[in-house]
Amino acid sequence: MSNNDTQRTVTVRIQRFNPDVDKKPHMQDYQVKMWPGMTILDALHEIKTHQDGSVTYRRSCRHGICGSCAMHINGRNTLACKTPIINEVKKNNTVTIGPLPYLPVIKDMVVDRTSFWEQYLRVKPWLIPPDDIPEREFRMSQEEVDALHDAEACIMCGACYSSCAVIGLNKKYLGPHALLKAFLRVLDPRDTAPGERLEIVSQADGVARCHTIFNCIDACPKGLNPTQAIETLRKLAQKRQKYEEAKAERQKHLNEPIPS
Amino acid sequence: MQNSDVITHDVIVVGAGLAGTWAAMTAAENGVKDVAVLSKIHPLRSHSGAAQGGIAAVLNNVRPVAGTGPRGPLEQIPPGDDPVDSFDLHMFDTIKGSDWLGDQDAIEIMVKDAPDVVIQYEHMGCVFSRTKDGRINQRRFGGHSAPRANFSADRTGHVLLHTIHEQALFHNVHFYAEWYVMDLIIEENIVRGVVAINVLTGDIKMLRAKAVMFGTGGYGQAYKVTSNAYANTGDGVALAYNAGAPLMDMEFVQFHPTGLYRHGFLMTEACRGEGGYLINKLGERFMEKYAPDKMELAPRDLVSRSEQIEINEGRGVMEDGQGIFLDMRHLGREKILERLPEVRDLAIAFAHVDPIEEPVPIQPTAHYSMGGIPTTVDGEVLANANGDLITGFYAAGEVSCVSVHGANRLGTNSLLEASVFGRRAGRAIAEFIKGGAKLHPVPGDPAEKNRKMVQQLFDNDGSELVEDIVQDLKMTMTNKVGIFRDEEGLKSALDDIHKLQERFKNIRVMDKSKRFNTNLSMTLEASHLLTFSELIAAGALNRQESRGAHSRTDFPKRDDENWLKHTMAHKDEDGRPKFSYKDVTLYWDRFPPQERKY
Numbered sequence: 025m026s027n028n029d030t031q032r033t034v035t036v037r038i039q040r041f042n043p044d045v046d047k048k049p050h051m052q053d054y055q056v057k058m059w060p061g062m063t064i065l066d067a068l069h070e071i072k073t074h075q076d077g078s079v080t081y082r083r084s085c086r087h088g089i090c091g092s093c094a095m096h097i098n099g100r101n102t103l104a105c106k107t108p109i110i111n112e113v114k115k116n117n118t119v120t121i122g123p124l125p126y127l128p129v130i131k132d133m134v135v136d137r138t139s140f141w142e143q144y145l146r147v148k149p150w151l152i153p154p155d156d157i158p159e160r161e162f163r164m165s166q167e168e169v170d171a172l173h174d175a176e177a178c179i180m181c182g183a184c185y186s187s188c189a190v191i192g193l194n195k196k197y198l199g200p201h202a203l204l205k206a207f208l209r210v211l212d213p214r215d216t217a218p219g220e221r222l223e224i225v226s227q228a229d230g231v232a233r234c235h236t237i238f239n240c241i242d243a244c245p246k247g248l249n250p251t252q253a254i255e256t257l258r259k260l261a262q263k264r265q266k267y268e269e270a271k272a273e274r275q276k277h278l279n280e281p282i283p284s
Numbered sequence: 285m286q287n288s289d290v291i292t293h294d295v296i297v298v299g300a301g302l303a304g305t306w307a308a309m310t311a312a313e314n315g316v317k318d319v320a321v322l323s324k325i326h327p328l329r330s331h332s333g334a335a336q337g338g339i340a341a342v343l344n345n346v347r348p349v350a351g352t353g354p355r356g357p358l359e360q361i362p363p364g365d366d367p368v369d370s371f372d373l374h375m376f377d378t379i380k381g382s383d384w385l386g387d388q389d390a391i392e393i394m395v396k397d398a399p400d401v402v403i404q405y406e407h408m409g410c411v412f413s414r415t416k417d418g419r420i421n422q423r424r425f426g427g428h429s430a431p432r433a434n435f436s437a438d439r440t441g442h443v444l445l446h447t448i449h450e451q452a453l454f455h456n457v458h459f460y461a462e463w464y465v466m467d468l469i470i471e472e473n474i475v476r477g478v479v480a481i482n483v484l485t486g487d488i489k490m491l492r493a494k495a496v497m498f499g500t501g502g503y504g505q506a507y508k509v510t511s512n513a514y515a516n517t518g519d520g521v522a523l524a525y526n527a528g529a530p531l532m533d534m535e536f537v538q539f540h541p542t543g544l545y546r547h548g549f550l551m552t553e554a555c556r557g558e559g560g561y562l563i564n565k566l567g568e569r570f571m572e573k574y575a576p577d578k579m580e581l582a583p584r585d586l587v588s589r590s591e592q593i594e595i596n597e598g599r600g601v602m603e604d605g606q607g608i609f610l611d612m613r614h615l616g617r618e619k620i621l622e623r624l625p626e627v628r629d630l631a632i633a634f635a636h637v638d639p640i641e642e643p644v645p646i647q648p649t650a651h652y653s654m655g656g657i658p659t660t661v662d663g664e665v666l667a668n669a670n671g672d673l674i675t676g677f678y679a680a681g682e683v684s685c686v687s688v689h690g691a692n693r694l695g696t697n698s699l700l701e702a703s704v705f706g707r708r709a710g711r712a713i714a715e716f717i718k719g720g721a722k723l724h725p726v727p728g729d730p731a732e733k734n735r736k737m738v739q740q741l742f743d744n745d746g747s748e749l750v751e752d753i754v755q756d757l758k759m760t761m762t763n764k765v766g767i768f769r770d771e772e773g774l775k776s777a778l779d780d781i782h783k784l785q786e787r788f789k790n791i792r793v794m795d796k797s798k799r800f801n802t803n804l805s806m807t808l809e810a811s812h813l814l815t816f817s818e819l820i821a822a823g824a825l826n827r828q829e830s831r832g833a834h835s836r837t838d839f840p841k842r843d844d845e846n847w848l849k850h851t852m853a854h855k856d857e858d859g860r861p862k863f864s865y866k867d868v869t870l871y872w873d874r875f876p877p878q879e880r881k882y
């Protein structure tokens with residue numbers, strides 16, 4: 025890539041919408057001079073601070089860990105801060121940016137995430153530990169920790185949620201993020217409420233709604249696999265009692281060293 | 285004041301990072317029913333979630349394999365074997381790291397509360413990495429002489445933040461997500477409440493409370509290259525200062541040795557904790573010259589200075605010579621994938637370099653604010669150097685200065701500080717409320733005053749863009765109030781800052797709408813940057829010595845005779861800072877000042 029190429033001026037086409045003044049969303053073009061390594065978030069910052077302060081989006085960490093900046097970039101949900109602009113302006117020298125789909129728009133790229141957080145609360149995201157709390161840590165094997173990886177690494181950005189066709193039709197569906205959280209607790213050897221949790225996820229708007237279209241996997245900027253977690257929950261829900269028993273058995277040994 | 289405009293709670297916590305959430309959760313757990321947390325971004329977006337490397341605590345779960353030296357591999361300590369770590373050692377490391385400016389009573393409390401707080405995280409569901417026999421795994425970290433960084437791969441802050449947030453939800457803490465606090469009301473040394481914008485609607489409200497706690501985090505955004513989030517604009521320190529509270533030790537700003545070249549994002553110290561090397565243009569492990577014993581795992585101030593010397597003397601890497609290489613290739617694919625997956629991802633995404641195959645270009649990056657709102661070990665805010673309190677006002681975490689980090693913080697001690705002192709503040713607040721704390725009247729109409737102020741900003745229509753002022757400030761702070769400082773540069777920095785404060789009067793806010801106006805919040809944040817940056821520069825100019833992260837080329841030595849004391853900055857009537865000084869708490873018999881060598 026020549027320097028000239030990385031420093032050219034490109035068009036950033038943004039879907040604008042402020043419900044207080046606009047009847048419907050419209051597109052607005054901005055010209056931005058790229059610099060090497062520029063991300064979509066950098067471009068938005070440049071526009072907001074030098075051209076049009078009313079362009080509105082959420083952001084904080086700048087490096088893909090806080091989950092604020094998920095948006096719709098060239099037809100795909102992803103994090104603005106982790107997307108180099110150079111990769112997105114191949115067609116017509118233009119990148120098109122809008123809010124996450126399926127959610128009410130508050131202003132420009134800022135969407136109303138109420139339903140997203142409500143579903144998160146519905147699965148009771150907190151751990152429900154055993155009554156008998158030891159002085160030191162509960163013992164867990166690294167394998168048990170690894171099994172939780174996808175659920176534990178989730179940054180609640182919502183890219184999966186708003187790419188899910190089921191959510192598009194039915195906001196009562198728990199959604200991939202909340203199901204991942206449920207998975208985290210169901211699989212955690214320290215959690216004492218797997219039965220209750222499996223009950224919640226097997227209700228009408230739970231795991232059964234997932235049509236395994238895999239949109240969430242494609243969308244997830246952290247490379248996580250909510251569909252597989254949903255599959256696991258579905259299977260565990262079918263043999264709930266057995267799973268509860270196995271877990272109760274495991275919990276008898278939470279204070280003992282993992283045998284080598 | 286119209287009633288509909290006023291919201292009332294027993295306790296208002298500002299900030300939903302680890303410090304604020306611990307305080308809120310603990311107050312609720314201890315019987316306070318009406319606890320509310322305000323956060324300008326959604327709680328789970330708080331910057332605590334970006335912390336990577338670990339949280340310190342003496343757990344004695346692992347030790348170096350015998351005979352392999354201080355940098356050899358680690359193994360779990362078999363049951364019954366002798367511990368390798370102790371409270372005294374953690375205290376000593378922290379005190380030495382602080383260059384003796386840390387208050388030793390506070391350090392002792394932090395160190396002794398540490399195991400309990402980490403175990404509480406574990407019991408609340410935090411997913412830590414594990415040893416073979418299932419204990420919490422630990423790694424080495426800079427300036428710590430035993431492996432005591434308890435970690436969850438390289439997203440420790442993320443798992444801690446999610447865990448504590450969920451517990452706060454469980455305890456019915458009420459969260460106001462996306463409420464921007466713009467004013468703190470203190471009258472007659474008693475806290476009355478805060479004024480905040482509901483970002484969604486643009487409405488400005490007075491929120492009254494018997495106790496207000498600040499956990500608003502740090503202020504790395506004053507610098508050009510920083511590991512900090514956009515949100516880290518030091519609102520809390522500026523609001524407290526403007527409301528009449530003092531600020532302590534503001535001149536101590538930590539530069540982390542391994543920010544990703546040009547971007548500043550953190551490549552966690554765990555990269556070196558796991559064994560990574562720092563290499564200059566000549567391929568030398570240059571830390572041999574500066575810290576032959578601890579090498580790359582010397583404390584951050586020392587490593588950042590060493591890097592800067594290498595760069596200044598022409599041994600930097602990259603086109604402009606402003607970089608250094610962080611070489612992790614010898615750690616091997618497996619270890620990098622297991623222990624450092626997020627930083628590998630960052631290096632690939634932003635520097636197009638896979639640490640498994642190539643060294644990663646890095647440079648020092650503004651990282652942590654040692655200074656802040658002075659507090660007791662229970663989070664109560666001091667009104668002055670004599671130790672008087674501001675009734676009902678609490679602070680903990682990076683916004684505060686208790687002071688455990690003194691002149692330089694050790695890695696993994698700040699997640700710890702935010703947790704330990706957040707929890708202690710929560711307990712103290714519960715005592716305060718249950719002891720019959722009163723809701724004190726609010727004089728005047730602060731909400732209306734702030735509405736008028738915002739209207740004036742909108743009507744101002746000057747010719748300056750806020751961003752231009754912010755960028756100029758960042759250049760000044762980086763070039764003149766950065767890793768190395770001297771009188772000439774600091775004077776000129778103060779001059780720059782005063783001019784920027786003047787220019788700020790002539791700004792134009794582009795977005796004048798009510799709904800979700802982040803242009804407005806960014807403008808308020810810029811004014812905060814200008815407020816506290818002056819204190820950093822002025823404090824640094826006064827302090828004629830080099831200590832920890834404050835390094836004066838014209839006063840290269842530490843001067844205990846004159847400067848073993850905390851700086852306290854007060855806002856004077858004329859709006860300029862006035863300085864006083866406060867003694868450091870030292871245990872002279874146990875940890876007397878020594879020369880600091882690594």
Ligand SMILES: Cc1cc2nc3c(=O)[nH]c(=O)nc-3n(C[C@H](O)[C@H](O)[C@H](O)COP(=O)(O)OP(=O)(O)OC[C@H]3O[C@@H](n4cnc5c(N)ncnc54)[C@H](O)[C@@H]3O)c2cc1C
Nearest residue numbers: 299300301302303324332337338465501681682696698699
């Ligand atoms: C990249 C990075 C990595 C780090 N890694 C480590 C590590 O491995 N180990 C370690 O010990 N430390 C680490 N640190 C430092 C540590 O993460 C922070 O010091 C600590 O998390 C601060 O926590 P806090 O609760 O004080 O503030 P934060 O987590 O920053 O929270 C601040 C809160 O205040 C709110 N807020 C701020 N201003 C306002 C306002 N005006 N109105 C309303 N709300 C407001 C924000 O919304 C946020 O909720 C790291 C720091 C960085 C930048």
Ligand code: SF4
Nearest residue numbers: 178179181182184244
């Ligand atoms: S699963 Fe992935 S896409 Fe979905 S919220 Fe979590 S991090 Fe975002």
Ligand code: FES
Nearest residue numbers: 085086091093105
């Ligand atoms: S800004 Fe935090 S994920 Fe993009």
